[in-house]
Amino acid sequence: xxxxxxxxxxxxxxxxxxxxxxxxxxxxxxxxxxxxxxxxxxxxxxxxxxxxxxxxxxxxxxxxxxxxxxxxxxxxxxxxxxxxxxxxxxxxxxxxxxxxxxxxxxxxxxxxxxxxxxxxxxxxxxxxxxxxxxxxxxxxxxxxxxxxxxxxxxxxxxxxxxxxxxxxxxxxxxxxxxxxxxxxxxxxxxxxxxxxxxxxxxxxxxxxxxxxxxxxxxxxxxxxxxxxxxxxxxxxxxxxxxxxxxxxxxxxxxxxxxxxxxxxxxxxxxxxxxxxxxxxxxxxxxxxxxxxxxxxxxxxxxxxxxxxxxxxxxxxxxxxxxxxxxxxxxxxxxxxxxxxxxxxxxxxxxxxxxxxxxxxxxxxxxxxxxxxxxxxxxxxxxxxxxxxxxxxxxxxxxxxxxxxxxxxxxxxxxxxxxxxxxxxxxxxxxxxxxxxxxxxxxxxxxxxxxxxxxxxxxxxxxxxxxxxxxxxxxxxxxxxxxxxxxxxxxxxxxxxxxxxxxxxxxxxxxxxxxxxxxxxxxx
Amino acid sequence: xxxxxxxxxxxxxxxxxxxxxxxxxxxxxxxxxxxxxxxxxxxxxxxxxxxxxxxxxxxxxxxxxxxxxxxxxxxxxxxxxxxxxxxxxxxxxxxxxxxxxxxxxxxxxxxxxxxxxxxxxxxxxxxxxxxxxxxxxxxxxxxxxxxxxxxxxxxxxxxxxxxxxxxxxxxxxxxxxxxxxxxxxxxxxxxxxxxxxxxxxxxxxxxxxxxxxxxxxxxxxxxxxxxxxxxxxxxxxxxxxxxxxxxxxxxxxxxxxxxxxxxxxxxxxxxxxxxxxxxxxxxxxxxxxxxxxxxxxxxxxxxxxxxxxxxxx
Numbered sequence: 001x002x003x004x005x006x007x008x009x010x011x012x013x014x015x016x017x018x019x020x021x022x023x024x025x026x027x028x029x030x031x032x033x034x035x036x037x038x039x040x041x042x043x044x045x046x047x048x049x050x051x052x053x054x055x056x057x058x059x060x061x062x063x064x065x066x067x068x069x070x071x072x073x074x075x076x077x078x079x080x081x082x083x084x085x086x087x088x089x090x091x092x093x094x095x096x097x098x099x100x101x102x103x104x105x106x107x108x109x110x111x112x113x114x115x116x117x118x119x120x121x122x123x124x125x126x127x128x129x130x131x132x133x134x135x136x137x138x139x140x141x142x143x144x145x146x147x148x149x150x151x152x153x154x155x156x157x158x159x160x161x162x163x164x165x166x167x168x169x170x171x172x173x174x175x176x177x178x179x180x181x182x183x184x185x186x187x188x189x190x191x192x193x194x195x196x197x198x199x200x201x202x203x204x205x206x207x208x209x210x211x212x213x214x215x216x217x218x219x220x221x222x223x224x225x226x227x228x229x230x231x232x233x234x235x236x237x238x239x240x241x242x243x244x245x246x247x248x249x250x251x252x253x254x255x256x257x258x259x260x261x262x263x264x265x266x267x268x269x270x271x272x273x274x275x276x277x278x279x280x281x282x283x284x285x286x287x288x289x290x291x292x293x294x295x296x297x298x299x300x301x302x303x304x305x306x307x308x309x310x311x312x313x314x315x316x317x318x319x320x321x322x323x324x325x326x327x328x329x330x331x332x333x334x335x336x337x338x339x340x341x342x343x344x345x346x347x348x349x350x351x352x353x354x355x356x357x358x359x360x361x362x363x364x365x366x367x368x369x370x371x372x373x374x375x376x377x378x379x380x381x382x383x384x385x386x387x388x389x390x391x392x393x394x395x396x397x398x399x400x401x402x403x404x405x406x407x408x409x410x411x412x413x414x415x416x417x418x419x420x421x422x423x424x425x426x427x428x429x430x431x432x433x434x435x436x437x438x439x440x441x442x443x444x445x446x447x448x449x450x451x452x453x454x455x456x457x458x459x460x461x462x463x464x465x466x467x468x469x470x471x472x473x474x475x476x477x478x479x480x481x482x483x484x485x486x487x488x489x490x491x492x493x494x495x496x497x498x499x500x501x502x503x504x505x506x507x508x509x510x511x512x513x514x515x516x517x518x519x520x521x522x523x
Numbered sequence: 524x525x526x527x528x529x530x531x532x533x534x535x536x537x538x539x540x541x542x543x544x545x546x547x548x549x550x551x552x553x554x555x556x557x558x559x560x561x562x563x564x565x566x567x568x569x570x571x572x573x574x575x576x577x578x579x580x581x582x583x584x585x586x587x588x589x590x591x592x593x594x595x596x597x598x599x600x601x602x603x604x605x606x607x608x609x610x611x612x613x614x615x616x617x618x619x620x621x622x623x624x625x626x627x628x629x630x631x632x633x634x635x636x637x638x639x640x641x642x643x644x645x646x647x648x649x650x651x652x653x654x655x656x657x658x659x660x661x662x663x664x665x666x667x668x669x670x671x672x673x674x675x676x677x678x679x680x681x682x683x684x685x686x687x688x689x690x691x692x693x694x695x696x697x698x699x700x701x702x703x704x705x706x707x708x709x710x711x712x713x714x715x716x717x718x719x720x721x722x723x724x725x726x727x728x729x730x731x732x733x734x735x736x737x738x739x740x741x742x743x744x745x746x747x748x749x750x751x752x753x754x755x756x757x758x759x760x761x762x763x764x765x766x767x768x769x770x771x772x773x774x775x776x777x778x779x780x781x782x783x784x785x786x787x788x789x790x791x792x793x794x795x796x797x798x799x800x801x802x803x804x805x806x807x808x809x810x811x812x813x814x815x816x817x818x819x820x821x822x823x824x825x826x827x828x829x830x831x832x833x834x835x836x
Binding site: 054185186343344347349352356360363364367368372375411416419421422423425429430437459462463465466467469470476478480481482485486489 | 628644645653654658662664665731770772776
C-alpha cells in the first residue's frame with residue numbers, strides 16, 4: 001500500500017479514536033454530570049461506589065402458595081357441591097383428596113378443571129386421589145413470579161433516586177440489581193428485602209395460642225422492639241382467623257402521617273373502590289372485634305373496630321422511625337413480591353473508596369506507562385519514540401472502543417489495561433530486536449527493516465492469538481472481576497497488534513524506507 | 524544491553540533446574556496440605572467482609588473486646604492497607620447474627636458507637652454459601668477451558684510436543700504462584716484467579732516467542748542436535764525476554780506501590796508470576812520439549828506440520 005494512503009488511514013483511525021475518547025475525558029471533569037456524555041466509559045460500581053445485589057426469588061414458595069390456595073378452593077367447591085370427603089390435604093406440591101366410600105367426583109369437568117391439575121392414576125386405597133399441577137402451569141407460575149418480582153422491585157428502586165439503576169434477570173430465578181452511586185445502603189436493603197404481603201384478619205381473643213382451632217385459625221406474632229436499638233425484646237402471640245378479609249393488593253396509595261398527640265409516624269393507606277367496599281363491609285360485620293394488620297406474617301397492630309369505616313382509609317401504626325414508615329409506605333405502594341427473596345450476593349462500595357481506587361489506578365497507570373516510555377526511548381532511540389507513540393495510540397484506542405460501546409470499566413479491568421500497556425511494548429521489542437539481529441548479519445538497512453517486521457510478525461501473531469484465545473475463554477466462562485479483566489485484555493491485545501505492527505511500521509516506512517539513500521537507522 | 528547473541532548453555536543446567544521446579548511444585552502441595560487448604564476469601568467461602576475507616580487509629584484489641592462483649596466472637600479483624608489509612612477489614616461468617624443484610628449497618632454502627640472513633644463504612648461484600656460454590660466452580664472451569672484451548676491451538680499451529688510443553692510450563696507457573704500465596708497465607712479470591720490467568724497469558728506469550736524461534740531454527744538447521752538448537756533459540760530471544768519482563772515489571776511494581784490495597788494482592792501475584800514465568804519459559808518449557816523430542820524414535824529432522832520451510836538469508 002502507498003505510504004501516503006496508509007498515513008491517511010492511520011490518521012483517520014487516530015482522529016476517530018480521539019473523537020470517541022473525548023466524551024470519557026469530558027464526562028469525568030470535576031463538576032460535570034457524566035450522564036451528559038452518553039458515549040463515555042462507564043465506571044464500574046467498584047470505581048464509582050454503589051451497590052450490586054444478586055437476589056434469588058424463592059419461586060418454590062410461590063408454587064407452594066398456589067397449590068395451597070388451590071387446595072382451599074377445591075375444598076370449598078366440594079362443600080358447595082355436597083360431595084362427602086374425609087379431607088383435602090397438601091403435601092409439598094401435591095394435593096391429596098380423600099373421599100368417603102362410594103362418593104365419586106369427576107374432576108375433569110368444570111368447575112374442577114379450572115382449578116387443576118393432572119391426576120396421577122390412583123392405585124391408592126380408601127378412595128384417595130392425588131393431584132399435581134400441570135407442568136405448563138408450573139412454569140407459568142414460576143415465570144410470572146420472576147416477571148412480577150422484576151416489576152415490583154423496579155417500582156421500589158425508582159424511589160431511591162439512583163441515576164441509572166439496572167435490574168436484570170439472570171438464570172432461572174435470580175435478579176441482578178445494580179445501583180451506581182447509591183448513598184444509603186440500609187434504605188436500599190429495607191426497600192428491596194420485604195415481600196410486603198399485607199393481610200387483614202380478625203383476632204379471636206377467646207382462643208389461646210396453646211389451644212386454638214387448627215382448621216380455622218392460625219397464630220401470628222407481634223414483635224416488641226426496643227425503640228432505640230431496635231432489638232426484639234419479646235414476641236406477642238395472636239390467634240387469628242385463617243380467612244384473609246382483605247389484602248394489600250387493593251391499596252391505591254400509602255403515605256406517612258404523624259399522630260397529632262404523640263407525634264409518632266404511621267402509614268396511612270387508602271384503598272381503591274373494591275378495597276374500600278370490602279373494608280367497609282368487614283368493619284361493619286366485625287364491630288367490637290379486633291382487626292389484626294399482618295405484614296409478612298408479623299402482626300403490626302390489632303386495633304378494636306369501633307364502627308363501620310367507610311371512605312376506604314386505614315392506617316398501620318407501630319414503633320416506626322420516620323424513615324422506616326417512609327420505606328414501608330413505598331413498599332406498600334409498589335405492591336408485594338410474589339415470593340420471598342434471599343440476597344445471595346451483595347457488594348457495596350462507598351463513593352469515597354471508589355474515588356480513591358480510580359485515583360490509585362490512574363496514578364499507577366501513568367507512572368508505569370511513563371517509565372516504559374522513557375525506557376523505550378533511551379534503549380531504542382528514534383525507534384523507541386515510534387513505540388512510545390504507538391503505546392499512547394493504543395491506550396486511546398482502548399478508551400475509544402470502551403466508550404463507543406458504553407462498556408463498564410472495573411478495577412480488574414483497569415489492571416487489564418495496565419498489563420496490556422506493559423505487554424504491548426513486547427510486540428515492538430520483538431520487532432526491534434529482530435531488526436537489530438538482521439542488521440548484525442547484513443549491511444542492507446532496507447531489507448533488515450523489512451525482514452525484521454516480517455519475521456517478528458509471525459511470532460507476534462502466534463503469541464497474541466494464543467493469549468487472545470485464553471482471554472476469550474475467560475470472557476465466556478468467567479464471572480465478575482474475571483470478565484471485566486478479560487474485556488480489557490482482549491481489547492488491548494487487538495489494539496496493540498494494530499498499533500505495534502501497522503503504526504510503527506508506517507513510521508519506519510515514512511522516515512526510512514521512503515528515502516532513496518538510507519545511511520543509518522536509529523534503533 | 525545485548526548486541527551480540529550470547530551462547531549460554533541453558534539446557535545443560537536442566538539437571539539442576541528440574542530439581543528446583545520439582546521443589547517449587549512440591550512445596551506448593553506441602554504448604555497447601557499443612558495449611559489445611561487454601562485461605563479462600565469470601566468469594567469462594569461465603570460470608571461478609573466490611574471495610575471500615577476510622578478518624579483516628581483503630582485499636583484492634585479494643586475493638587475485638589468490644590465485639591466479644593456483645594457476643595460476637597466469630598468475627599475476624601485485621602488492619603487493611605497502610606497505617607495512615609486507619610482502616611480495618613472485618614470478616615463475618617455466613618451464619619453470623621450480624622451478617623444479615625437488613626440490620627448489618629445499623630448493628631455495626633451501634634457497636635462501634637462505643638469505640639472512641641467515628642467509623643465510615645467503605646465497602647460491604649456478602650456472598651451466600653451457594654454462590655461461593657458456584658463462583659469456585661465457574662472459576663475453575665474458566666481456567667481449565669482456557670488451558671485446553673491453548674493446548675489445542677499450539678498443537679495445531681506448532682506440534683503436539685510444543686503444546687504439551689507449554690501447558691506443563693503454565694501449570695508449573697500457576698502452581699508456583701498458588702504456592703507463594705499459600706506460603707504467605709494470603710487470601711485467595713476471584714481477583715487472584717484473574718491474576719493467575721494473567722500470569723498464564725504472560726508466561727504463554729514468553730513461551731510462544733521462544734518456541735517460535737525453535738520452530739524456525741529446526742527448519743533452518745536440520746542437521747544440528749535439538750539441545751544445541753534450543754540453546755541457540757533461547758539465546759537469540761533472551762534479550763527480548765529480559766526486556767519485556769523488565770517493562771512489564773515496571774508497570775506491575777507501580778501497581779504494587781501505588782495501586783491501593785484492594786489491588787495489592789493482585790499485583791503481588793503478577794509480580795511473582797512474571798518472575799516465575801520468565802524462568803519457566805527458559806528452564807521448564809524447553810527441557811520438557813527436549814525430553815519429548817528425544818523419546819520419539821527415530822528423530823524426525825523437521826517438525827511434520829510446521830508451516831515454515833527453509834528460508835533464505
